[in-house]
Amino acid sequence: GYLLLGYYKKRQNSKQKEKKENLPPPIPFDQAALSALENLRPEEYFEKKQIKEYYFIITEIVREFLSQNYHIDTLEKTSFELIEDLERVERDFNKVRQLDQYLNECDLVKFAKSKPSLAEMKEKRLQSINIIKEFKKPNAF
Numbered sequence: 781g782y783l784l785l786g787y788y789k790k791r792q793n794s795k796q797k798e799k800k801e802n803l804p805p806p807i808p809f810d811q812a813a814l815s816a817l818e819n820l821r822p823e824e825y826f827e828k829k830q831i832k833e834y835y836f837i838i839t840e841i842v843r844e845f846l847s848q849n850y851h852i853d854t855l856e857k858t859s860f861e862l863i864e865d866l867e868r869v870e871r872d873f874n875k876v877r878q879l880d881q882y883l884n885e886c887d888l889v890k891f892a893k894s895k896p897s898l899a900e901m902k903e904k905r906l907q908s909i910n911i912i913k914e915f916k917k918p919n920a921f
Contacts, residue, residue: 810916813845817909822901834901835889838908842882845912859883875914882907 807815817838825834840855843862847854852865863880870876886904888894896904 809845809848810912813841813912814909816841817905817912820905822898822905826898826901831896831901832890835886835904838905839883839886839890842908842911846915849915849917859887870915879911879915882911 820834820837822834825831843854846852846862846866850866850869852869854862854865857865859880862883863876866876866879867873882904889896
């Protein structure tokens with residue numbers, strides 16, 4: 781009985797190792813964020829009048845990237861709290877100021893009555909992509 785059980789466990793372990801070896805390497809989080817942003821189509825959200833949803837999505841992608849890049853919790857914080865945390869770990873003051881302006885502009889759409897044009901939505905997507913590229917740490921995975 782024990783011999784059979786030992787054989788079974790050994791086989792299970794070897795199958796699990798095979799599965800792990802066959803998995804593709806994880807996608808670096810900056811590439812995942814860039815891909816998600818590049819696949820977003822502002823026109824679709826604009827036509828469906830889902831502008832707020834669009835801004836929630838793009839800022840969520842940027843926040844998730846910053847969370848993973850700097851190892852700080854960004855998703856449950858206000859934009860102000862996020863900037864405060866980032867100022868402690870990011871030495872480039874200008875980058876943090878640009879991010880602060882970006883988040884404030886997005887918050888106006890998400891929480892106030894700001895109604896951006898389609899061109900502004902496209903520009904905000906490009907700004908999101910640039911933030912990912914600018915804030916990516918070298919050797920970050």
